[in-house]
Amino acid sequence: DNEPTPLSALPLHYYVAPQGDDANVGYTADAPFATIQHALDVVKAGDTIHLAPGDYMEDLITQVAGAPAAPITLVGPPDAILRGKGEMSTALRVRHDHYALVGFTIDGLHGDPSAPDGYTEKLLYVQGETPRRGVTGLRVYNMAFRNAGGECVRLRYFAQHNEIAYSTFDTCGLLDYTFDDGGKNGEAVYIGTSSNQWDDGKNATADPDESSYNWIHHNVMNTQGNECVDIKEGAYENIVEYNHCTGQLDPDSGGLGARGDRNIFRFNVVEGNMGVGVRLGGHKVDGVQYGRENQVYDNQLIGNRQGGIRVEVKEQGQ
Template sequence: MRISRTVLPALTAAGAAVLLLAPLTAAAAAASLTATFAQTSVWGSGYGAEFAVTNRGDAAASGWVVEFDLPAGSAVSSSWDSTRTSTGQHHRFANASWNGAVAAGATVRFGFNVSGTGVPVNCTVNGLPCAGGPAPSSPPSTPPSSSPSSSPSSPPSSPPSSPPPSGSIVDVSTAAQLEAALAAARPGQTIRLAPGVYDGSFIGTTPGTAAAPITVTGPRTAVLTNPASAGSGPSCPVPTPGWDPGYGFWLAGAPYWRLSGFTVANAKKGVVVDDSPHVTLDGLYVHHIGDEGVHFRRSSSDGVLRGSTIEYTGTAQPAYGEGVYLGSANSNWACHGNTGGVDRSDRVQVLDNHIGPYVAAEHIDVKEGTLDGVIRGNTFDGRGIAGQNSADSWVDVKGTGYLIQGNTGTFAPPGTFANGYETHNPVAGSGCGNVWRDNRSDLGGAGRYAVNVTSTSKCAGNLNVVYSSNSVTNATGGLTNISVTSG
């Protein structure tokens, strides 16, 4: 249960990006790793940074180790998405268990904070220079005399490009091409992503139509990233020139879009759908997101999220790390409630997705004011639920008239877990009239009820219903705290 949160302007992230050297062409049928350093934020006594490990070869890499030195007076104070060993000024980062495999053309990232202003030198990846190519005959004897420029350098994957073709199918292979294609999109057009990493700000604002939707599609190895917001935006997020909110993919005032197949990772938020009804998200892979993974917001009704995988959310703010977020808390309706003062993201269907592990808040948070959605056929892996801001269940239903059917949920440590499904009633009539059928719940010996209904008196005349077709194992309480209905 997310209680409430105010909407704040995005913070400006000062940063610098450094390409250590230009990578060389990989040998045939072999992996060829490079590692690119970037500062993602800077403060008076230190900075935050990341390395992007990219496989520019034509065979998969099964693991990676990045090593570098920091000048005296600087030290790594914390790190994530890797296993770190530090000896004096030398730092070694090996892949974590989940990000060691790097497919040809793919990129993985790990991050760290530095106390001090010195930047990495003598960088190697798997024993070779971070830029690729053969090992040097002797390492540099002295570190650079100055810090890198604070102006981000353009990644090699995103050179300036000519305007995209105007045909019904637009093929893109760089971030610049994708941004241009989205800006020029028109109803009936399909934008196709080639495999690779697209690092930028990706937004669609052109409405499609029911007869001619706009489609963005690509393989899972097409990875959209947006690791740092930039510029100054309004308190209520709307597209604003010069402002990047840090979303992986943003639809704003863009109904009838279809996003299919690709990956969104390393972004402040994953996919945000604002004021955009009839949007379908199909087969996406969303992971390593600072806040929530997918958000239908500002009366984005009649949407579908189907066949997607969402994991590792809330990496920056666990309290706001929902896997799927439907609507807005009533405390934010002044900002996001554009239909009668309420965020009416109604009739959204969440179907056949795999959500978790390490979704830090609820796997699905259904907000008050939303109606008549469907949550069916999903798999919830509760490992890593953080328990912050009262988030301690797979699904928290504060909406009304939802069908929750045929889902499978499990929980195992680590994490905080109270119940499988919960209802709450933050405004009159909310959290009522919901139906549970055919769900299977394994509470791991930690959860009390598969379905915990907070109040029946607040739902008089429109009660929540839990049918006997639901099952539960390893519960400290049982199936539910209300009477079970046969069927």
């Protein structure tokens, strides 16, 4: 039992810098990779990717899962900025379990700021590909998200037990709210899949999207778009607490919204939004009424244009 751990099993640290070279070994800050994607291609569970300051014009996608006690970590300072490059609709697509994103910025502005196609549509897109099993164990800490064409962060398709905390969200939904694209997309954090989209072919199955047990806390959100947190039909038992929410521009929705069941909104400050502070209630689908038994308590709902709370489906919690 006292055999030493083989070196190949120890966690590795990889370094990335815009001025690096993917032909480098990547093990030191003096010989970094040039692209984050190359690091994502070679990491294993427990490894850490360190980002140097600078702009990263990449559309990233994860290739391997971390483990519960050995997540894969991407960490960098606020001036390490992932922007996307406009070839995919997402700047970072996480499709595997147990990743940690810490400290850096995802800013969707990669081109002409006066043109809709100058912005990446979705900054962080989390969606598993296994039937009825989504991404779990994602931790997002001290991140900055800004300038999304659509939603800033999406947790989609049975995404469960993920955490988004201590992060800032500024300007989500530029396509609809700045460039008048005609829709109402622009959430800071969007959990689940609208019942209208369950069968659109983008999820592994057409089931109700049971994204659940996600914890959204201690974030500062100024969307200049739509909801700070929007929880869709089928998504349940998510906790949204200690967030500051403002800048929502849709009079028909709210700063926070639940179309799913048994979600909790508490200890949030929701102020200065065009809609209500909190909106509850979802669609009725195949005889099932969604948007029930949510709890809303101990929030500060201040100066929201359409009022404090709008209940569109009875049978709510406290």
